[in-house]
Amino acid sequence: MAERESQIVLGLDPNPRALWPVSALAGTGTGGPAEAAGRAVLAHCRALIDATAQACVAVKLQLARFELLGVVGRTVLGEVAAHARSAGLLVIADGKRGDIDVTAQAYAGALLGGVQTPFGAIEGLGADLVTVNPLMGRDSLAPFVTAAREAGAGVLVLVRTSNPGAEDVEDLQLTGGEAVWERLAAIVDELGAPEVGDSGLSDVGAVIGATAPGHLARARELMANATFLLPGVGAQGGRVEDLAPAFAPGPAGGLIAASRSIAEAHLASGGQPAVAARAEAERLRETAWALAT
Amino acid sequence: MAERESQIVLGLDPNPRALWPVSALAGTGTGGPAEAAGRAVLAHCRALIDATAQACVAVKLQLARFELLGVVGRTVLGEVAAHARSAGLLVIADGKRGDIDVTAQAYAGALLGGVQTPFGAIEGLGADLVTVNPLMGRDSLAPFVTAAREAGAGVLVLVRTSNPGAEDVEDLQLTGGEAVWERLAAIVDELGAPEVGDSGLSDVGAVIGATAPGHLARARELMANATFLLPGVGAQGGRVEDLAPAFAPGPAGGLIAASRSIAEAHLASGGQPAVAARAEAERLRETAWALAT
Secondary structure, three states: OOOOOOOEEEEEOOOOOOOOOHHHHHOOOOOOHHHHHHHHHHHHHHHHHHHHHHHOOEEEEEHHHHHOOHHHHHHHHHHHHHHHHHOOOEEEEEEEEOOOHHHHHHHHHHHOOOEEEOOEEEOOOOOOEEEEOOOOOHHHHHHHHHHHHHHOOEEEEEEEOOOHHHHOOOOOEEOOOOEHHHHHHHHHHHHHHHHOOOOOOOOEEEEEOOOOHHHHHHHHHHOOOOOEEEOOEOOOOEOHHHOHHHHOOOHHHEEEEEOHHHHOHHHHHOOOHHHHHHHHHHHHHHHHHHHHO | OOOOOOOEEEEEOOOOOOOOOHHHHHOOOOOOHHHHHHHHHHHHHHHHHHHHHHHOOEEEEEHHHHHOOHHHHHHHHHHHHHHHHHOOOEEEEEEEEOOOHHHHHHHHHHHOOOEEEOOEEEOOOOOOEEEEOOOOOHHHHHHHHHHHHHHOOEEEEEEEOOOHHHHOOOOOEEOOOOEHHHHHHHHHHHHHHHHOOOOOOOOEEEEEOOOOHHHHHHHHHHOOOOOEEEOOEOOOOEOHHHOHHHHOOOHHHEEEEEOHHHHOHHHHHOOOHHHHHHHHHHHHHHHHHHHHO
8 A cells, every 4th residue: 555655446346237338349259148248347347457556456346246247257256356466456355245154164265265175276266355244243254364364365344334224233222332333343353453463453354334434433443453444435425535534543544445436437527438437546546645644 | 835844945055075975976077176076066966955855845055165166156056056946946045145235236136037238138046035134234135125026036134143153243232122133123024014925924034043942932023924044953053843933924934944964964873875864854844844833
């Protein structure tokens, strides 16, 4: 982040109905609709990465969009991740998984370091960070934390999300006076405590929606050492200018995720999609870096 | 369920390190470790389905185990689902997804009816039921309910899970005196209310761990019309005999999921895996049906 002077995460949520024109040609060729859509999605993601990588530190891959491609989805996902790495970007696998221990281990293997089998080693996605859902409690999170530590990666736990429905469960008040999300924050702080580095940051971070900046200062109190992934800037209504508390531990305290606001910048500004996306990513980068330093 | 006099769901969580011997040969052949493991997993799942289908009404596919197979995972998943259907079983996609609205739509498309794209229609998995995680609230669940209604399928919402960590978040007490899981139950009841059929059951059900039967009667009070998916019988410690409240609306009120207790029955009883699995599935079926009718 220091090298690139950036906290910007390029969100890749490729919708086959809203790809950049450059991708249309890639969609032609052999195979069925899934193969054609897969090629087009790959071309779109590569173009978006090429246009914006210099202003970003990571990509956030929305796993749902790749799963929607059916049998080719995992192949396309791996190719997009490889392209992001070749552009010097970290890879965040945004799948929000959460399940009992043995199943959490399997998800962690799939997204991080893979698995040894009697048939040989099967590679994982090799993500640098994975998002996880804490509803099922500590034993559903621990396998991800363990696997991430082995792989030199990190975990981002949903704490207070960016969508309106966050009020339905995450904001409920507990008998002690705190909200459910504040209790989730305490779990994040506890899981990350054994691995706080010289940077003052641990390997267990939190997802905190940029759409409810009122919660940010409190979240930082509860999780002094957590990296915050901050989705919801742009299309969902969040503003970079409101995110200062995320950067209390330093410029690496917050990762600002923007998807549609970058990929669809040309719809607002006109011009070439790549040019508009680059300009928007650079604008976000500059605003965030100024705020954080 | 009436036709088969069964509430038993065969859980398929294939671990490449614990497959039935019949699968070993299938693992040989061309391709890398993922292809070999994929063929072996498919052979194992087919054998398990063939052995137990007569005693069961559905399979529950643990998506994590298929994702761990990498690029071949989705193909193997589809083939296992097809084999289950050909054996007359419903298909439950157990992925516990939960995300913001547009992402939830993508997950629902992947697991249920697929998606229309400019490149043609991409097929979904065609599941009959999908498990979802409600932490992010109503707007993260609604797209699944809508897509399931269009596809003639149903949704199973995590309410009170079978793992020890359920105490960490789901069991927290709210200011009104209820637990978080009881609030989740109220959301399930509300989402299912528009579609309660002649059976007295709606298309929105709940996942209630069989390991905490003390909660079952209360869960049934809060969700009179929900089908309960009851995991945790066997390896996790749950007993069929304790599940009677699930069947208050009738014999279709509960689906009893068993994975390791069926697939690994031969480790306890000796003999051929298929014979032991069939006997265990039949024992569970008989016990549950007697309890429910």
